[in-house]
Amino acid sequence: MTVLSLSKALNEGMRKAMEDDPKVLIMGEDVGKLGGVFRVTDGLQKDFGEDRVIDTPLAESGIIGTAIGLALRGYRPVCEIQFDGFVFPAADQIITQLAKMPMRSLGAIKLPVVVRIPCGGGIGAVEHHSESPEAYFTHTAGLRVVACANPADAYSMIQQAIQSDDPVIFFEPKRRYWEKGEVDTTSTDWWTPLDRARVVRPGTDATLLCYGPMVKTCLEAAKAAEEDGRDLEVVDLRSLNPLDTPVVLDSARRTGRVVVVHEAPVNNGFGAELAARITEQCFYHLESPVLRVGGFSTPYPPSKLEEHYLPDLDRVLDAVDRAFGY
Amino acid sequence: MTVDASRGAEAPPELVQLLTPEGERVQHPDYDIDLTPEEVRSLYRDLVLVRRVDLEAVALQRQGELGIWASLLGQEAAQIGSGRALTDADMAFPTYREHGVAWCRDVDPLKLLGLFRGVNHGGWDPKEHNFHLYTIVIGSQTLHAVGYAMGIQRDDATAATIAYFGDGATSQGDVNESFIWASVFNAPIVFFCQNNQWAISEPLEKQTRIPLYRRASGFGFPGVRVDGNDVFACLAVTRAALKNAREGQGPTMIEAFTYRMGAHTSADDPTRYRVASELEAWKLKDPIERVKSYMFKNELADQAFIDEIEAEAEQLGADLRARCLAMPDPEPLAMFEHVYSEPHALIDEERAQYAAYLEGFER
Numbered sequence A: 001m002t003v004l005s006l007s008k009a010l011n012e013g014m015r016k017a018m019e020d021d022p023k024v025l026i027m028g029e030d031v032g033k034l035g036g037v038f039r040v041t042d043g044l045q046k047d048f049g050e051d052r053v054i055d056t057p058l059a060e061s062g063i064i065g066t067a068i069g070l071a072l073r074g075y076r077p078v079c080e081i082q083f084d085g086f087v088f089p090a091a092d093q094i095i096t097q098l099a100k101m102p103m104r105s106l107g108a109i110k111l112p113v114v115v116r117i118p119c120g121g122g123i124g125a126v127e128h129h130s131e132s133p134e135a136y137f138t139h140t141a142g143l144r145v146v147a148c149a150n151p152a153d154a155y156s157m158i159q160q161a162i163q164s165d166d167p168v169i170f171f172e173p174k175r176r177y178w179e180k181g182e183v184d185t186t187s188t189d190w191w192t193p194l195d196r197a198r199v200v201r202p203g204t205d206a207t208l209l210c211y212g213p214m215v216k217t218c219l220e221a222a223k224a225a226e227e228d229g230r231d232l233e234v235v236d237l238r239s240l241n242p243l244d245t246p247v248v249l250d251s252a253r254r255t256g257r258v259v260v261v262h263e264a265p266v267n268n269g270f271g272a273e274l275a276a277r278i279t280e281q282c283f284y285h286l287e288s289p290v291l292r293v294g295g296f297s298t299p300y301p302p303s304k305l306e307e308h309y310l311p312d313l314d315r316v317l318d319a320v321d322r323a324f325g326y
Numbered sequence B: 001m002t003v004d005a006s007r008g009a010e011a012p013p014e015l016v017q018l019l020t021p022e023g024e025r026v027q028h029p030d031y032d033i034d035l036t037p038e039e040v041r042s043l044y045r046d047l048v049l050v051r052r053v054d055l056e057a058v059a060l061q062r063q064g065e066l067g068i069w070a071s072l073l074g075q076e077a078a079q080i081g082s083g084r085a086l087t088d089a090d091m092a093f094p095t096y097r098e099h100g101v102a103w104c105r106d107v108d109p110l111k112l113l114g115l116f117r118g119v120n121h122g123g124w125d126p127k128e129h130n131f132h133l134y135t136i137v138i139g140s141q142t143l144h145a146v147g148y149a150m151g152i153q154r155d156d157a158t159a160a161t162i163a164y165f166g167d168g169a170t171s172q173g174d175v176n177e178s179f180i181w182a183s184v185f186n187a188p189i190v191f192f193c194q195n196n197q198w199a200i201s202e203p204l205e206k207q208t209r210i211p212l213y214r215r216a217s218g219f220g221f222p223g224v225r226v227d228g229n230d231v232f233a234c235l236a237v238t239r240a241a242l243k244n245a246r247e248g249q250g251p252t253m254i255e256a257f258t259y260r261m262g263a264h265t266s267a268d269d270p271t272r273y274r275v276a277s278e279l280e281a282w283k284l285k286d287p288i289e290r291v292k293s294y295m296f297k298n299e300l301a302d303q304a305f306i307d308e309i310e311a312e313a314e315q316l317g318a319d320l321r322a323r324c325l326a327m328p329d330p331e332p333l334a335m336f337e338h339v340y341s342e343p344h345a346l347i348d349e350e351r352a353q354y355a356a357y358l359e360g361f362e363r
Ligand SMILES: Cc1ncc(C[n+]2csc(CCOP(=O)(O)OP(=O)(O)O)c2C)c(N)n1
Pocket: A029, A058, A060, A082, A086, A089, B097, B136, B137, B138, B165, B166, B167, B168, B169, B170, B196, B198, B199, B200, B260, B264
């Protein structure tokens, strides 16, 4: 067991993937010499060279478009989008090309491209640096969409994403980059398949569904709820597309109360999909409607207000209270 | 695969310069400028004051009063020279680093701090100053600037727009599209690229293999490279380009050859990717020192004037600091404002819900 920060765990995961497969490339803005603005690719260019760790021109559409070309040629590019808000110049390449090309080729083409996106708020940044754009991508068929929440998952999931023959949108909770956790880098026995959710805290009274940066928040909320005598289950979804429906539905059936928590706006957010699915399939098990906690239907506010915008322990517990009020 | 690090980064003979780093006035066949002593002193004052604003902001950031700051250190001449070339009717579209241009457009520096303090996303009215909001997404504003210029054209107005962007931005699709639009529509616009040699950690050769100003010819309009640390040359070249634009002669690209003397932003550590000697070399080309030498050599100013500006700068810095610290935090419910211009049911509902939620804590 080694103790790694989430950022370092990603770094080690990519390093391992690059050692294992010479076709794995890293590309993005400032990923080389600087090691990325969050240092996630620190040292990789030094060890693998400029041909494999590529500081690209400043153009996100170019990054994804050329990654597609490299993938067509047999490479496995891992692209870094510097911040969530800057994935949009690449949206066309991701949505119209990356997501659809394999299907158009009747499977002849595989595009093992990973798009790493530091996501979410909570770091006091200026605008466009705190977005949660996952729903745009879960709404696009052809993309796997995952989010890691802790160092061990970061380490294993990035390698699984790179190994996947499908394009993977890989969300990294930027405010958790510096959080540390134990990672076993000597074996893969403990790895959870990339498309599986995980119950990170079993409970009986209500379920908190979350992913990425909100997993920690939900675990804290569950701890606080314990003092009120409520036993909350916390499910880290890990994969948003595909969704690990059995784990989600099983939890909902057992507890009968579900609160979905994400930083992205509630309105038309990923939580809406969860609520709909749970309602459709567990209607008679539910004690209350599925409730959602998330961002508001406003642009991400200036950082002095982000504590109001972002779900925190209190807002999660408030929703839990409401769930018990039915 | 090695890349010649000097390619594209050397200042070629075409560089327009009117004032050498030593403060000597030099002639250029295509550009000249006739400045009164008063005008020279005024430019000097601008340069010193915006540097002071910048230094104060850097300090405020270090003390935790700003979340982040993008310093303009080293780029004062490019910004003041181009900014002072604008008429009131001209419209400027900045990036996030154009504090010197903001100064020329009479935007209170406090308003710039608001954005970096996280109080707002840009607290000034672009229409009041003909200075658009800062744009953080690299390159986007160049298209807005062209569209605005197309509007000017259709209004038959005597004005031009100026779009600011960096060397890194020249790689963006939006910027290249803006060149095409401007060219095809003969839009009254000046593309003002501050080539400060770096895009965060990426040196110029990661973006281009030819000098940036030469890109313009491929799009069908003139490009010119100016000494970006020479405020006279920046003023002269931008003035001429804006005049051409206003007179219907279409776009010009200006590449202001300069240097980012500080970190990319306060969150950056340039020692990880560039050598200190580079900075030392550029220090010799400082945009402020050369104007001072010129003024002294030509007896346009004496030490008393310098001291007076210094005192004014101190005052400006202290005042800015005090006003920054006094800046009120926004009210939580402010985030629901201005999302739409007309009433919006969902926003109203969420605002009411959140207000009730907050009240729950007060009870
Ligand atoms: C679309 C987009 N991608 C990435 C970024 C992150 N970013 C901010 S500044 C910057 C470098 C910009 O370099 P340049 O255009 O030379 O301007 P400078 O900062 O040097 O003034 C990058 C990559 C961004 N703001 N927008």
